[in-house]
Amino acid sequence: MAIKGNLVVGQSGGPTVVINQSLVGVVEEALLHADIQGIYGSRNGLEGTMREDFIEMRKQSRSTLDDVAETPSASLGSCRFKPKEDDCRKIFEIFAKHNVRYFFYIGGNDSALSTGIIHNIAKEKNYELNVFHVPKTIDNDLLVTDHCPGYGSAAKYVAQAFMGNDLDNRALKGVKIDVCMGRNAGWLTAASALARTRADDGPHLIYFPERRYTLVQILEDIEKVYLANGRVSVAVSEGTPDLDGYVFLESDRIRAELKDLKMESIVGVMDASGRVEEESGGAKKDAFGHTQLSGTGALADFLAAATKIHMFRKTGKKIRCRADTLGYAQRSFAGVVSPSDALEARECGRAAVRAAVTTEHTSGSIILRRHSSTFGKYLCDCEVAPLEDVSGVNFPKGMKQYRPMDDKFIAVWGNDVTSEFIEWARPLLGPLPTKGLLEDYPIK
Amino acid sequence: MAIKGNLVVGQSGGPTVVINQSLVGVVEEALLHADIQGIYGSRNGLEGTMREDFIEMRKQSRSTLDDVAETPSASLGSCRFKPKEDDCRKIFEIFAKHNVRYFFYIGGNDSALSTGIIHNIAKEKNYELNVFHVPKTIDNDLLVTDHCPGYGSAAKYVAQAFMGNDLDNRALKGVKIDVCMGRNAGWLTAASALARTRADDGPHLIYFPERRYTLVQILEDIEKVYLANGRVSVAVSEGTPDLDGYVFLESDRIRAELKDLKMESIVGVMDASGRVEEESGGAKKDAFGHTQLSGTGALADFLAAATKIHMFRKTGKKIRCRADTLGYAQRSFAGVVSPSDALEARECGRAAVRAAVTTEHTSGSIILRRHSSTFGKYLCDCEVAPLEDVSGVNFPKGMKQYRPMDDKFIAVWGNDVTSEFIEWARPLLGPLPTKGLLEDYPIK
Numbered sequence: 095m096a097i098k099g100n101l102v103v104g105q106s107g108g109p110t111v112v113i114n115q116s117l118v119g120v121v122e123e124a125l126l127h128a129d130i131q132g133i134y135g136s137r138n139g140l141e142g143t144m145r146e147d148f149i150e151m152r153k154q155s156r157s158t159l160d161d162v163a164e165t166p167s168a169s170l171g172s173c174r175f176k177p178k179e180d181d182c183r184k185i186f187e188i189f190a191k192h193n194v195r196y197f198f199y200i201g202g203n204d205s206a207l208s209t210g211i212i213h214n215i216a217k218e219k220n221y222e223l224n225v226f227h228v229p230k231t232i233d234n235d236l237l238v239t240d241h242c243p244g245y246g247s248a249a250k251y252v253a254q255a256f257m258g259n260d261l262d263n264r265a266l267k268g269v270k271i272d273v274c275m276g277r278n279a280g281w282l283t284a285a286s287a288l289a290r291t292r293a294d295d296g297p298h299l300i301y302f303p304e305r306r307y308t309l310v311q312i313l314e315d316i317e318k319v320y321l322a323n324g325r326v327s328v329a330v331s332e333g334t335p336d337l338d339g340y341v342f343l344e345s346d347r348i349r350a351e352l353k354d355l356k357m358e359s360i361v362g363v364m365d366a367s368g369r370v371e372e373e374s375g376g377a378k379k380d381a382f383g384h385t386q387l388s389g390t391g392a393l394a395d396f397l398a399a400a401t402k403i404h405m406f407r408k409t410g411k412k413i414r415c416r417a418d419t420l421g422y423a424q425r426s427f428a429g430v431v432s433p434s435d436a437l438e439a440r441e442c443g444r445a446a447v448r449a450a451v452t453t454e455h456t457s458g459s460i461i462l463r464r465h466s467s468t469f470g471k472y473l474c475d476c477e478v479a480p481l482e483d484v485s486g487v488n489f490p491k492g493m494k495q496y497r498p499m500d501d502k503f504i505a506v507w508g509n510d511v512t513s514e515f516i517e518w519a520r521p522l523l524g525p526l527p528t529k530g531l532l533e534d535y536p537i538k
Numbered sequence: 539m540a541i542k543g544n545l546v547v548g549q550s551g552g553p554t555v556v557i558n559q560s561l562v563g564v565v566e567e568a569l570l571h572a573d574i575q576g577i578y579g580s581r582n583g584l585e586g587t588m589r590e591d592f593i594e595m596r597k598q599s600r601s602t603l604d605d606v607a608e609t610p611s612a613s614l615g616s617c618r619f620k621p622k623e624d625d626c627r628k629i630f631e632i633f634a635k636h637n638v639r640y641f642f643y644i645g646g647n648d649s650a651l652s653t654g655i656i657h658n659i660a661k662e663k664n665y666e667l668n669v670f671h672v673p674k675t676i677d678n679d680l681l682v683t684d685h686c687p688g689y690g691s692a693a694k695y696v697a698q699a700f701m702g703n704d705l706d707n708r709a710l711k712g713v714k715i716d717v718c719m720g721r722n723a724g725w726l727t728a729a730s731a732l733a734r735t736r737a738d739d740g741p742h743l744i745y746f747p748e749r750r751y752t753l754v755q756i757l758e759d760i761e762k763v764y765l766a767n768g769r770v771s772v773a774v775s776e777g778t779p780d781l782d783g784y785v786f787l788e789s790d791r792i793r794a795e796l797k798d799l800k801m802e803s804i805v806g807v808m809d810a811s812g813r814v815e816e817e818s819g820g821a822k823k824d825a826f827g828h829t830q831l832s833g834t835g836a837l838a839d840f841l842a843a844a845t846k847i848h849m850f851r852k853t854g855k856k857i858r859c860r861a862d863t864l865g866y867a868q869r870s871f872a873g874v875v876s877p878s879d880a881l882e883a884r885e886c887g888r889a890a891v892r893a894a895v896t897t898e899h900t901s902g903s904i905i906l907r908r909h910s911s912t913f914g915k916y917l918c919d920c921e922v923a924p925l926e927d928v929s930g931v932n933f934p935k936g937m938k939q940y941r942p943m944d945d946k947f948i949a950v951w952g953n954d955v956t957s958e959f960i961e962w963a964r965p966l967l968g969p970l971p972t973k974g975l976l977e978d979y980p981i982k
Contacts, residue, residue: 109709111702134981138709150979161974167705169976174710258555258870261611265553265582266618270866289872390842391835391863398834419835421862422714426702428733429874429971527873530605532613535594537578 096451097222099195100132102148105168106139106175106201106208108232110244111431112439116200116228117170118163119443121151127451130196138171139201140208143185146192163440166426168200176204182211190221198446200228203236203495206459207485213457224450227459227481228442232425234281235496237486238479239461243442246435246522248275248424249285253523255420257289260296260327261529267325268414269316269401270296273394275424278303278333280499282424286329287511288519289526296327303333304498305508309340312397313404315509320405320413332393332419341396348399355406394419432524438462438474445476459484472521540895541666543639544576546592549612550583550619550645550652552676554688555875556883560644560672561614562607563887565595571895574640583617583645584652587629590636607884610870612644620648626655634665642890644672647680647939650903650929657901657925668894671903671925672886676869678725679940681930682923683905687886690879690966692719692868693729697967699864701733704740704771705973711769712858713760713845714740717838719868722747722777724943726868730773731955732963733970740771747777748942749952753784756841757848759953764849764857776837776863785840792843799850838863876968882906882918889920903928916965 103120105113117135124130134148142148149170154162162169177185189197189212197212199205206227216223229236232248252274263270276282280302287300298319301307319326330337394417405413442460449455458478465473482488486495503515547564549557561579568574578592586592593614598606606613621629633641633656641656643649650671660667673680676692696718707714720726724746731744742763745751763770774781838861849857886904893899902922909917926932930939947959 105709109706132981135976148981149976150981151976153979154977158974158977161972162976163974164972165705165974166702168709169974172709254872255867257872258610259866261609261872262553262866262870265549265612265616390839390861392839395834395836416866417834418865418867419863420865420867422703422706422860423699423862423864423867426706428698428701428705428973528605528608529872530602530607530609530613532579532593532595532606533598533602535597537576537592537594 096127096129096453097195097224098129098131099193100134101130101196101198102134102136102143102189102194103151103170103198104136104139104143104200105170105172106199106205107172107230109167109172109426110230110232111166111247111426111428112243112436113167113200113230114165114169115163115436115439116230116243116443118159119440120198120200120228120447121154121159123444123447124196125152127447129451130447134192134194135170139173139175139199139205140177140181140185141173141175142171143188144181146188164431166428177208177211179211182208182215186212186215186219186221189216189223190219195223196447196450197223197225198228198443198450199225200230200443202231202233203485206481207487210457210481210485210487213481222456225457226446226450227484228446229460229484230439232282233276233279235277235279235498236484237495237497238459238483240464240474241462241522243435243439245281246432246438246524247430248282249288249519250432250523250526251424251427251430252282252285252420253288253526254430256286256297256327256329257527257529263296263325263327266414268416269320269326269328269398269405271328271330271394271397271401271415271417273330273332273417273419275420276303276331276333278498279496280304280331280504283329283331284499284503284511284515285519285523287516288523289529291529292531294323297329298323298326299509300329300511301331301334301509302499302504303331303335304504306335307508308336309344309400313401316401317405317408330393330397337393341392344400345396348396348403351403352399355403391419432522434472434522434524441476449478457481540571540573540897541639541668542573542575543637544578545574545640545642546578546580546587546633546638547595547614547642548580548583548587548644549614549616550643550649551616551674553611553616553870554674554676555610555691555870555872556688556880557611557644557674558609558613559607559880559883560674560687560887562603563884564642564672564891565598565603567888567891568640569596571891573895574891578636578638579614582615583619583643584621584625584629585617585619586615587632588625590632608875610872621652621655623655626652626659630656630659630663630665633667634663639667640891640894641667641669642672642887642894643669644674644887646675646677647929650925651931654901654925654929654931666900669901670890670894671928672890673904673928674883676726677720677723679721679723679942680928681939681941682903682928684908684918685906685966687879687883689725690876690882690968691874692726693732693963694876694967694970695868695871695874696726696729696864697732697970698874700730700741700771700773701971701973707740707769707771710858712860713764713770713772713842713849715772715774715838715841715845715859715861717774717776717861717863719864720747720775720777722942723940724748724775724948727773727775728943728947728955728959729963731960732967733973735973736975738767741773742767742770743953744773744955745775745778745953746943746948747775747779748948750779751952752780753788753844757845760845761848761852774837774841781837781841785836788844789840792840792847795847796843799847835863876966878916878966878968885920893922901925
């Protein structure tokens, strides 16, 4: 609710190409409300707050803000810092010292969690602090919201990459595997299907973290499509379960076999040490206890090698097998932005400030609610959800604190999306590039 | 010269996002000349010609041609086929049988070579055949021409990827290494510098195939920039000499060391088998005798691991080190196209047909000649160069048959481009995305 005081805004977690839209949304809306005095940007999220490292946002010119809004990655700097209870108390003390009455944290579900802890401390101290979480993640795995700002643009990048991949694979036939980000949710990998326009367009196979596959299953799928179609484009989520285990357990065998077949120079095989902890057999965790999935080409290289061997065994031919790991470009490539994603990210920032200055809420997470209109036109607006519902902090133990893909969006056979997914996701990307293929008029 | 007969056009080698512009350029110019009768597209380059697999280009609608021109990758299909003398004789027979009097081959220097062999056979048989090579390669390593159609758009992709990378690296500081394509020439890797606008923008270090570095040198460069700047973005060409050897020789040591330091889970280490032939100690060759450099994440993963260890030894800290291999997106990502590249690719196709119907030439390679105007405005037009000069077939043994980066484009210290390179390359990309950073107004 409206109380005179200062505002702090911060950005957290992996960047997106529209996270600065949300930042500028917070700032430009804050400029409209007389109760909000200083507008402080906290550098590197709450890490900056801990060391009182703030910059003045009121002094930024309109043209700076306009340019920053269109610029990928977190302009205030980001962090991978998950404050403990003690850190949150220190952050609260700093807020109180600076008469901060408004705090906006743009990030994923860990940011919602940190925001909630700080809010509780303020309540306990009887200090009026309006705290709001502004959603952001390319993984699209936040609870409650229809989808997450950042997803549409990352999905557009992935769709355009697969469009190019598919055309490349048409021109030079073979097996092409691409590993996509998304942690334990398949949303971003599923976006690989969104540029398909013809029945034979790739990706022809999509593997999701939400389903389990054996390596043999995947290789047989690839073989089947290749034999029918003469080529295959495959999308694999970095979080697809068991695959890390295969990389760990089977790299030596694959390497030895490649050597036997004198194919060792054709594709690389990763040692598993990059992705799997030998001691525990489990994968490495990051600061938040999440499994670290990105950052190496291990899975892609392993799959290309395993496919190469499988296809040689089945066909007697050395089939062209290539794999790419799409990498950081998915979250920060400059110049591929979904217009609706940019707009919604901006609007989420503004909506958070509007919610904070009303009497209805002193905390919450901004969510996007989708409305279906009679004309099937896509329409979303912003609402406020309780922080606890978004952070999942009060969930019963064992319940997922993130949102996996809905069952209805994954084909029953597990290696493709459904048309419902296409319908749901397509409006989030905006226009895709032109695609034309020559008509087949053979000459006798 | 003008003679009544049919035309064959084909596409060869790794695709680009504008190779279809050249195809459509050939077709639309051919439609204007009465002597040209059938306009046949040869599927998968000369592979299709060998099996008489042609499609009728006259029947393609204007809108199909317009869409195809804007579509990445080779719409006729491509090939990695380098015809031998016997194959060329067979191709000539097929041309003669179909009364083909015009042949256009869109590709790299191997295509120029094949085209030249076919032309010589026709001359020897006293058969009038107009054969022209239309240049294409993202590597920009063709001789004679100022630059190659395909390069500008790939360079734009790389520049935008590094712009995003740099902003990502600003937000979450650490070491980020990106491996770029380009075979034995550094042109595409050099493009990583083209989105820099501020003194501290990355990439901060660029490693070229045209220079030699020891691994220690690279690691010390990275350390120096990191210590001065708090972060580093590094561009490495896949063709940088010796690095493959390091991957081969040092992977086991790096892996063991990571394990000792209990950092093995943080970044992956590739086994060298993906990139180096054990027997010869040399790298794997493709069908053209070229070293196969792309297609695995080995080099990137190795460099990230080696950097991690080096930085830990020097600073005692586990610094965030990540590496990506930019992959096929560099040559086929849909939606990132340089307008001047698209225009020039189209124009090269048209110029080839115009050259073929004049009396001046019966063979040649289209090149781009750059003119400097008094206003410093960028201006290129098409000329015809002898096929032998472009294919390098008559070069003395040992002389490079491709064009490495000019010395004046590489900084004397070997790990950056010069401002001359920026000036030379910048017009080839067209507009780059907006980039804005917040101004530093600290709060006391």
